Every structure is written in C-alpha cells, then in structure tokens.
Amino acid sequence: MAGSSSRNHRTSGAAAHLTEPRWVRWGLIALTLGFLGLFLIVPLAAVFTEALGRGWSAYTGAISTPDTLSAVRLTLVAAGVAVPLNLVFGVAAGWAIAKFQFPGKNVLLTLIDLPFAVSPVIAGLIFVLLFGRQGWFGPWLAEHGIRIVFSVPGIILATIFVSFPFVAREIIPVMQAMGRDEEEAARVLGANGLQTFLRVTLPNIKWGLLYGVLLCNARAMGEFGAVSVVSGKIRGETNTLPLHVEILYNEYQFQAAFAAASLLALLAIVTLVLKTIVERHVGRTTVQPGTATDTLS
C-alpha cells in the first residue's frame, strides 16, 4: 500500500519524508524568484515602460525613423544570411561527427565551441585583422574595390562566427542518439541518399534542428560585441539594432533607445515562447508510451 500511495503523489512532488523541510523549499523558491525578478523581470518591464512612457504615437514614431528601420533591416539581413549558412554547416558537422569515425574528430568538436570561448570583441578584431585596411587581405581587397570591414559583409561574417555553434551543438547529440541503424535500413530497402536524408534522418532531427535555429537566430540578431568592432557604426548603413540602441542612448535619446530595445526584447520573448513549444515536441518524441501486449497465434 505504501508503494501505491507514494506513486499517487508523484505528480505533486515526492512523498513528504523524502523531501527537504518546508522552509528550505520555500526559501529556495523565493530566492530564485527574487533573483529572476531583480535581474530579468524588472529590467524587461523598465524597457517597455521607458519605451511607451511618452505614449504609443511617440513609440511608433521612434521606431519608424529611417535610421531605426535601416538598423532593423540590416539585423534581419545579417541573421537571414547567417542562420541558413549555420544551418547547413551545423547539419554537415553534426552528420560527420555523429555518423563517421575519422582522425581529428575531437579537435573538430572542440573547435565548434570556439565562438563560445572567445570574447566576441576578439572575434570582431580577427576580421579587422584579416580584411581591414592594414589587414592580411586588406591591400588586395582595396585594389579590387571590395569593402568588408566597416561594411555589410563584415557584419555578416562576424554574425556567422558568433552564432555558428548553436545548430551543430543541438544536432550532434540528437544524431548520436539516433545511430545509423535506421539509415542503413533505409538503404537496404532501396532508398538513395537524398531519400534517406529527407524521409528518415530529417524527421528524426527536425525538432532539435528547429531548436538550434531558434537559438542561433536569437544570438545572430542580438550580437553586439563582434559586430560593433567591424561595423564602424555608420548610421543608416552599418548599424544593426543592438548598435543603434547604444548610439541613441549615448545621444541621450532615451525614449528612442528604449523603443528600439523593446524590439529586441520582443524578439527574446517570441524566441522563448517558440522554444517552449519546440521543447514540448522534443520531449514528446522521446517519450515511450506503454507497450502493447503481444499476441501470436
């Protein structure tokens, strides 16, 4: 009987004697909520109050200035190039690492994490060092009239660099868990490479993939450090949304700065909502429902 009663209570936590005293539980919950409130909720609320402080029309006015719109556009372009490229790279790297044995596999795994380890400012500097006027390829680029640093291509490069681990990181464990059996089965049954990928591999990794894309996109749109080094901050030309927020703020245009910041905050909220939905699906596909009984005559 004891066993069944504790099982009944599992949804509302473990049996009372197995858990911490009440004051510890409530203390921990209060601490966590207090921390979250102070560092997340209050700032988020502040962004929207400041942004909407002078009314809705002031808010839409601040957002629809040409410079802000241009910053939004550039952010979308940078993410629009970086995310698909990193999607392809992530799937390729995930595939190589999860399904094949080759020398240098661990080195590759470590290298994929490099953008997490390197400060974004350094990442930006690398591109200035490579493509800037005094950089390695600088003279050649200048001769051919190609501008990378302080221009859109540089921003895109920096964005790709800082956001590239996300898809690969999400996909590798999913692919490793999947193994090669199903793909081998598909091949024995006569499927070609593309059919195998589209009909067997992709459906198995799609939620992991989507999750990776979401995180990659959030990082691509929100990146400040690396982009700020290569951007040159030419207003209306090489300003992304995060850079634009800083410029407005430094010019004491608080309301406009917060209005622009609210767009980024909205992006974060949308990402979180989508992330929750995707996570629910990821969870659902790994759940194994009870097995049916076997009948064989």
Next chain:
Amino acid sequence: MSIEVRNIRKTFGTFAAVRDVSFTVGSGELVALLGPSGCGKTTLLRIIAGLEVQDSGTVLLSGEDASTQDVRARGVGFVFQHYALFRHMTVFDNVAFGLTVRPRSRRPDKAEISRRVHDLLKLVQLDYLHDRYPSQLSGGQRQRVALARALAVEPKVLLLDEPFGALDANVRRDLRRWLRRLHEEIKLTSVFVTHDQEEAFDLADRVIIMNRGQIEQDGRPDEVADQPKSPFVMNFVGNVNRFVGTAAAGRATFGPFTVDYPDAVDSTSRPAAGYARPHELEVSRNLTNGGLPARLVHVTPAGALVRLELLDDESRTIVVDLPRVQQEQEQFHAGERLSVIPRRLTIFLEE
C-alpha cells in the same frame, strides 16, 4: 536464390573480424551463423548484405558476383538486431517504405502498395496494428514489423541479425516456431546470426559455427551436436565434462578409464582431452567398477531429467544427467561417494 561466400576477409584496425571464410547457402535453405560475441558472424552477415565492405574475397548472389554492388542493388532483406524501425512512421508506412522509395517507373501504384502492405501485415499477423507507431508495439511485434518491412521489397535472400536477441524467453520461443513455419511457407533463402545454440539447432537446416573469425564446423544440427569437430564446438553447443589424460598407440587414458583411440598412431604419449555430455555419463554405487570416484554434492530436478553435480578427488566438477525414473529407483543423495563411468567419450589431442 543461393548465396556463396568465397575467402572473405575483413579487418577493423588491427582486429581481424573475419579470416578467410567460405561457405554456400543453397536456394531455400535456412542457415544459422552461430558463435560467441565478437566471432565475426554479424560482420559476415553485413558483408553479404553490402553494409560492410570486405578487404578481400567475393560474395555471389545466385551465382552472380555481388562484391562490388551497392546495398541497394543487391536485393537483400535485412532484419536488424534492434529492428531499426522508422520511429516517426506508422507500421503501415514502415512496411511500405521500400516500395515508395522506388523510382517512379518501378513503383507500384498506391492501391497496389496498400494491398501488398496489408497482405504482408496479415502474414505477420499484425494487420490490426497498421496505424500504430513502433514505440507503441511490444518487442515481438516490432520484430515482426521489421520482418514484414524486409519482405515487402521481395528480396532474393533474407538476412537476420540476432533476430530474437532482444526478446524475453517466452516470446522468443513462440516467434521462433512462427518463423520456422513462415520459412516453410515462403521458402526464402535465409541466413540468421545468433549466439544461442538452442535457437540455431531449433530453427536452422544447417548450422555454421564460427570462432575468432573462422568457421569451426558447418553441418546439419544433428551432425554438429553429435560429431563436433573441435573442442570449441564441443564446448559451445552444450554442457560438457572434460577429462584430461594422454593418448598413445591407439589408446587414450583418462584417470581410471582407458578407451580405444585409433587416431593416436604414435607410440609416444601426447596430452589429450576426453569430453562427455552430462547424459553420456553413468553413476553407480559400485566403487570398484573401474570408474572415477566422486562425491555427490547437489541434486537438481530438471524436467524429465535429474541433474547430479559431483566433485572428484581433485575438486573438479562433474555434471551428470540421469533419467528421472532411474533417480527414483536409486535415490542418490548428496554426500554419497559414487563411481562415474562414461558411456561415450569424444577425444581431441591437445595442442
């Protein structure tokens, strides 16, 4: 359709998985590749399927060299050890997969695919589960879906990797009987890999026993069981008692027993081992009959038999199976000293 394997070799790094293996499987035959784990049996099966490439040697499918053919072109059905069902597809879609990925010119129309899939699902007695997902099935059901999926492409040969390995004992026995009936019905040339000798003997027309990448013996189940060609086979295909001794000049001696052994032609004595299955030994209370004296330590009923466990004077265990009737008459009990005499000994010279 026959399978012929000629001088196959396969090495993984420094590990020789398959070392010069050749055998033939006749059309309609059901052959078991039997051996302990790591003996190369699964590698060999995967080489026949084309999932693994041999270092040297040839694979012929119905007389044609398939060594350089891609998996997709070989026309084999493969049942994976852990079934490898497509987990995001229903049972129906799993079975239909092989038909739906065909190029348009060879693809049957939808109604035809549906008819064939349902026919196969009826064959494996799972038609009522056609809209379930693999995760909603029991192990035995998954196994049968995997089989139906492999049969859907009308393969020339069927290859099964440890087909019952992941199932519990009862389901395994049922499924084995069912598979034997199915094979009698469709007579598809089949090779299955197993480490379970009972399963191999029960199901196969022929058993190929492998050890360390080589074939130890290839024969009908009764041949392999009654005339093992090597100590390895002797040990592998059932319980066995081993007596150490010597052989010389046509005689072999193991402690108190001496038996004829014409294979030992030399007059110099060589080490030899005599093997006797538990049912090939007799026990008696007569300690002067020239048998090996041993103390009975344990009596276990085992169905129609009674299993006696004895220890000889050098503390080596001897296992004897007696018919239950005999034990009822004799009433041997633990602690008694008995004399053990082999009715039959299989002798191998030691290297």
